[in-house]
Amino acid sequence: MTQGTAPARTTARETAPQEGRADGILLAVRELTVRFRMRGGREIAAVTDASFDLAAGECLALVGESGCGKSVLASALLGLLPGNARTGGRALLYGGAARHTDGGPGGGTASGGLDLLAADEATLARTVRGRRVGLVPQSPAAHLTPVRTVRAQLSETVRELTGARGPALAEATRAAAERAAFPAGHLDRYPHQLSGGLAQRAATALALVADAPLLLADEPTTGLDRELVQRTVDELRGHADDGRGLLIITHDLAAAERVADRVAVMYAGRIVELCDAHAFFGRPGPRHPYARGLLEALPERAFVPVPGIPPELGDLPEGCAFAPRCARASAACATVPALTDGVACHHPVAPGAPTTPGAGPTGAAERENAGEGSAA
Numbered sequence: 112m113t114q115g116t117a118p119a120r121t122t123a124r125e126t127a128p129q130e131g132r133a134d135g136i137l138l139a140v141r142e143l144t145v146r147f148r149m150r151g152g153r154e155i156a157a158v159t160d161a162s163f164d165l166a167a168g169e170c171l172a173l174v175g176e177s178g179c180g181k182s183v184l185a186s187a188l189l190g191l192l193p194g195n196a197r198t199g200g201r202a203l204l205y206g207g208a209a210r211h212t213d214g215g216p217g218g219g220t221a222s223g224g225l226d227l228l229a230a231d232e233a234t235l236a237r238t239v240r241g242r243r244v245g246l247v248p249q250s251p252a253a254h255l256t257p258v259r260t261v262r263a264q265l266s267e268t269v270r271e272l273t274g275a276r277g278p279a280l281a282e283a284t285r286a287a288a289e290r291a292a293f294p295a296g297h298l299d300r301y302p303h304q305l306s307g308g309l310a311q312r313a314a315t316a317l318a319l320v321a322d323a324p325l326l327l328a329d330e331p332t333t334g335l336d337r338e339l340v341q342r343t344v345d346e347l348r349g350h351a352d353d354g355r356g357l358l359i360i361t362h363d364l365a366a367a368e369r370v371a372d373r374v375a376v377m378y379a380g381r382i383v384e385l386c387d388a389h390a391f392f393g394r395p396g397p398r399h400p401y402a403r404g405l406l407e408a409l410p411e412r413a414f415v416p417v418p419g420i421p422p423e424l425g426d427l428p429e430g431c432a433f434a435p436r437c438a439r440a441s442a443a444c445a446t447v448p449a450l451t452d453g454v455a456c457h458h459p460v461a462p463g464a465p466t467t468p469g470a471g472p473t474g475a476a477e478r479e480n481a482g483e484g485s486a487a
């Protein structure tokens with residue numbers, strides 16, 4: 112499925128920074144849960160028990176259909192949920208602030224894990240957003256202020272986050288643009304004078320100002336043509352190869368394949384599969400019937416849609432939320448399967464099962480081949 116040549120990758124181990132956890136983990140999310148309270152006591156189960164780690168130098172792609180909870184998860188990590196949201200679980204952020212700054216706002220020293228879900232707004236605003244976690248936004252056009260030049264916006268952010276003034280500020284602004292491959296000759300342009308790709312680079316430059324060790328990119332390729340998608344994800348990959356952790360949220364599986372080391376598939380608010388990207392996109396392929404169906408739905412694969420529609424998050428079925436759409440479902444699916452060995456399914460697809468046209472969430476025949484019979 113990969114189009115063009117994906118960039119060479121270094122490993123998390125090779126690029127782990129010297130500060131923070133010895134194993135290079137930057138973010139450890141445990142049983143993250145988000146509920147929205149609605150009028151009449153109704154509750155939306157936007158995210159349930161999401162757990163994953165992200166290491167320095169690593170890219171994790173969080174994928175899934177629209178409305179499955181990806182952006183809510185990202186907002187929870189940044190403390191940007193609305194007032195009707197309640198969170199549970201932990202999201203521990205390790206490591207100091209900027210990787211290459213010494214002192215200045217936000218520090219630069221190693222720290223124990225900061226629980227992003229328990230941190231107060233002042234801590235998140237002063238030490239996390241922009242400083243320890245850079246946000247590459249979904250829509251750069253909406254993120255950039257239309258009436259100010261890129262230089263003005265970048266320089267203001269550099270001053271705010273690094274304290275630079277005078278000639279040092281001008282130099283730091285140029286350096287910030289360069290880091291995101293934004294051409295210096297375009298710094299005095301307004302957002303409407305930029306192409307989609309340059310607007311994305313300007314937004315990325317803002318996210319990189321404080322050299323945050325963790326980058327969170329929420330649908331960074333929305334609205335870009337395929338060539339720009341590839342360039343954008345390759346540039347983001349470069350920031351991971353420089354030693355940052357990159358959490359990319361996308362429903363573009365081709366982009367995820369190009370950029371990610373690991374893939375987390377969300378369905379109805381839960382992570383249903385979490386595995387190595389090579390294994391996911393190549394062999395043995397996804398093991399969760401939904402994840403397999405998602406991949407097989409791609410035009411360049413079987414082009415067979417997953418039957419049915421996702422459930423309402425305010426009205427989830429008992430047990431496995433995918434069971435009503437799943438050809439493999441059995442009585443066992445009346446209970447929610449735990450994420451075990453990277454897959455949350457009572458009847459995972461056997462490793463190495465064929466991904467043939469029409470495969471989708473496969474059924475009884477393949478289950479029998481895998482020796483499961485009519486497991487209940």
Ligand SMILES: Nc1ncnc2c1ncn2[C@@H]1O[C@H](COP(=O)(O)OP(=O)(O)OP(=O)(O)O)[C@@H](O)[C@H]1O
Nearest residue numbers: 147155157176177178179180181182183184193424
């Ligand atoms: N403020 C809110 N109040 C109630 N429900 C909300 C709120 N914000 C989001 N939701 C619900 O949470 C669920 C998950 O939304 P989310 O935006 O995370 O999905 P997503 O996977 O990012 O989809 P997309 O790719 O379309 O952005 C949706 O059902 C959405 O309607």
